[in-house]
Amino acid sequence: MGRNTRKRRTPLATKAIAASAALALGGGGLIWANFYASAHESDSAQNYTKAAGTQVATISCPDIGQKLTNVPDQARADVDGELANLDGQITEAYQRLATTRDAQARDASFVQNSILQPLKERRAVIIDRIKLEITRVGGTSPAGLETLAACTGSSAGQTNAGGGQNTGGNTASPAPSASASAGGGQNGGGQQANNGGQAGNGPAAADFVDITTVQANVAAKPRRTGSASTGSFTTRCGVNANKNHNTDNVIVAPGVTNGAHHLHDYVGNQKVNAFSSNDTFLQGGTSCQNKNDLSAYYWPVVRVQDGTQDFDQNADGGGKEGNVGRIAVPSQAQIKYVGSPTSKVVAMPQFLRIITGDAKAFVNGTANANAHWSCTGFENKVQLTDKYPICPRGSQVVRSFAFQSCWDGTNIDSANHRTHVAFADAGGNCQNGFKAIPQLTMRLVYNVPRPSIQNGVVKNAYAVDGFPEQLHKPITDHDDFIAVTTGGLANKIASCVNRGQRC
Structure with missing residues (x-):
């Protein structure tokens, strides 16, 4: 395999990043930022306390890659690249969430309007591409992929860890939680x-x-x-x-x-x-x-x-x-x-x-x-x-x-x-x-x-x-x-x- 010649089709994801190994693949992510003010931030404690209840601490995105269990070989390279783009989008959104705490404290709708909605729109574009890559070589894309574009915001205490679905058909070797x-x-x-x-x-x-x-x-x-x-x-x-x-x-x-x-x-x-x-x-x-x-x-x-x-x-x-x-x-x-x-x-x-x-x-x-x-x-x-x-x-x-x-x-x-x-x-x-x-x-x-x-x-x-x-x-x-x-x-x-x- 030579150097990567797959061109990203739009500037929406100029930095392609994917999961490691380990890995739950493409498009699943949790975004978490400290939503309290840093010591140097100028807003009063009252403003931050008032906004804290409405601010998003986590953003959970459905894991697209684990749904793709039957991708034709001819499409895998392009699909892997698009899954990498989804991961890049999550990371960029996390960085934005972590660096806009002042704006979040001032505007309770900031996360939804400025982070969640744009992220959903960008993910929808990538999901459409993935479906196209699969179908153009004669494959069938999983039903309902388009419904997985939206990422949800929640308080810091709400995560999927400890739950989740077994999407790969495997059961991990026993290692009870402490x-x-x-x-x-x-x-x-x-x-x-x-x-x-x-x-x-x-x-x-x-x-x-x-x-x-x-x-x-x-x-x-x-x-x-x-x-x-x-x-x-x-x-x-x-x-x-x-x-x-x-x-x-x-x-x-x-x-x-x-x-x-x-x-x-x-x-x-x-x-x-x-x-x-x-x-x-x-x-x-x-x-x-x-x-x-x-x-x-x-x-x-x-x-x-x-x-x-x-x-x-x-x-x-x-x-x-x-x-x-x-x-x-x-x-x-x-x-x-x-x-x-x-x-x-x-x-x-x-x-x-x-x-x-x-x-x-x-x-x-x-x-x-x-x-x-x-x-x-x-x-x-x-x-x-x-x-x-x-x-x-x-x-x-x-x-x-x-x-x-x-x-x-x-x-x-x-x-x-x-x-x-x-x-x-x-x-x-x-x-x-x-x-x-x-x-x-x-x-x-x-x-x-x-x-x-x-x-x-x-x-x-x-x-x-x-x-x-x-x-x-x-x-x-x-x-x-x-x-x-x-x-x-x-x-x-x-x-x-x-x-x-x-x-």
């Missing part, structure tokens, strides 16, 4: 007026919990049958100490610069960006010790918000979009393929794409969320989905991922990047004719300063990079993978797992 035992809900429990964070868009104090106060919540693994594949294959690919970063996402937004809106760490394949192709991957080289492993493993970086900045403080996807602070390099990055508790596995197909988790789970709800946060010494007892752990001294923060382990047997990707793979059911079985493949698992360990909560404010916060409107919520964590192997490695991995070996 909200009940952590005290306070997803949205901050009374801290809504201050989104927190070094850039003012999170995380907030309510996003953290002392892990020693959370009750054990890790469920037992499914019982193994006689047909289980009990082996494992570990590949050692480093921790991205060479700082291979970019803000693209070639799975969701091919050909779109800054398609992820946030920075990724890359290990494995070293030539991954928005313009990479399957041929590029085969020539990309690898950071893995096994040189036949050219797979791309990439995830959003974790940053420590201690008042410092990093190299991208003035860049798109970095400081310009609220991703600020010092980038933390993992102390460990363990990548392992494991088997199925109920069957043998088949080899992963070449160039299989898998996204696990949802970069927009704070808006879309938990249907596709797959975040796992814990601390060393607690991983077998406590896994958190919507909280960052505060670990005891001597313990380190752990992010872990268990990817979808069932494949439809035919496709290496799907229009919404989800329906070609699935999680096994509670008993460990693949459903709907899907086949078990080696399950990719990843464990990232970070030695970050211990956060503390003082007067409702978090000090030394750490947070995963994300879309600016997602407020760096822990539930938005996600991970991306493209299978690329040579020398028969895919078959070797499957064989090792099926024979019960440790390779």
